[in-house]
Amino acid sequence: MKCKKVKQKLGAYLDGELKKRERELIEEHLKKCADCRQKLTLFSQLSKTLKKWKEVGYSDEFEANLWQRISLEKEKKGSFRNIFWQAEQILLPVGIAIILIAGVIFLNEFLNENLFPQTSNLEEEYFASSALNSFQDISPDSLSDVYIDLISEGESQ
């Protein structure tokens, strides 16, 4: 192993993070190389020095502050849910109404375009084939009667 490679591994060596084979190679090299030994000493001194940076404590109110924050969060969430619930009370009926109206309009359009052209053709045929007087027999709202009349007339012809 070359010095450069060894030096790069010295941290992991100190941290006990090397596999057995790698560790042995490093140790072999260290026996022969004063330069790398020196670097290992520096790294280990560095770790010791770094560890002297004292940790900070926590305030006695840590838990109390946390519970306060949790309840604040719940309130926020609660009020949000409330707004949503209120909105739902208004939006739901309005939504249903819109869907119903749109549905009626669509159905109307659909019937006009797809059903009535046919019927109007049939009606024309009917009017053409039969005398106008038979129109008098049909009440304006009984379209089915027209069909029945038309069919029976067609059959009889």
Next chain:
Amino acid sequence: MKEKFKNTSDVQLMLNFKEGDISSFEELIKRYKKSVINIIYRFLGDRDEAENLALEVFLRVYKSVKKYRARAKFTTWLYKIAVNLSLSELKKKRKHFSISLNTPIIKDKGGFRELIDDVADPSPPPEKILEEKERNFLIKKAISLLPPGQRMAVILRIYEELSYKEISKILDCSVKSVESKLYRARTNLKKKLQSYFEIES
């Protein structure tokens, strides 16, 4: 009462909490508030800010308990939340104070109080206070000058004594990358602190 959870694992506490046992959550806070505060403190440099952000960490634990699955070690999950919040806090600061990026200044409102809190001896001699204060300041400054990835790797390795594997999971990178971050960090820190620890030893 306090010994109640002595033999209960973190994951078990979390599962108990998921079932509605608040005292299990309180036990987890007790176990890890110090670590969480100190990881953030060493990364950002301000004690009060660290405590405030640590509250946010535990609030997130509280909020996400319903989704919690015992897939990883609890601390991996917990520290990941702490690390991510610290990183986003750093990004926010950089946006606001981009001028100070090249000359990082250690801001430490509670410096003296911190020092008083930290010294174990209730009435240390004044020269000891000064020594401690100087050393803490030097280490803190050297670490604050590291790029964020190296800085966090050092904090998790040196102060939390986590394995490279656990660090890699927390930082979302490979074990190789942790190794190289730590190597670069040590090289940087050695340059900054060598004159100091050579005198010491």
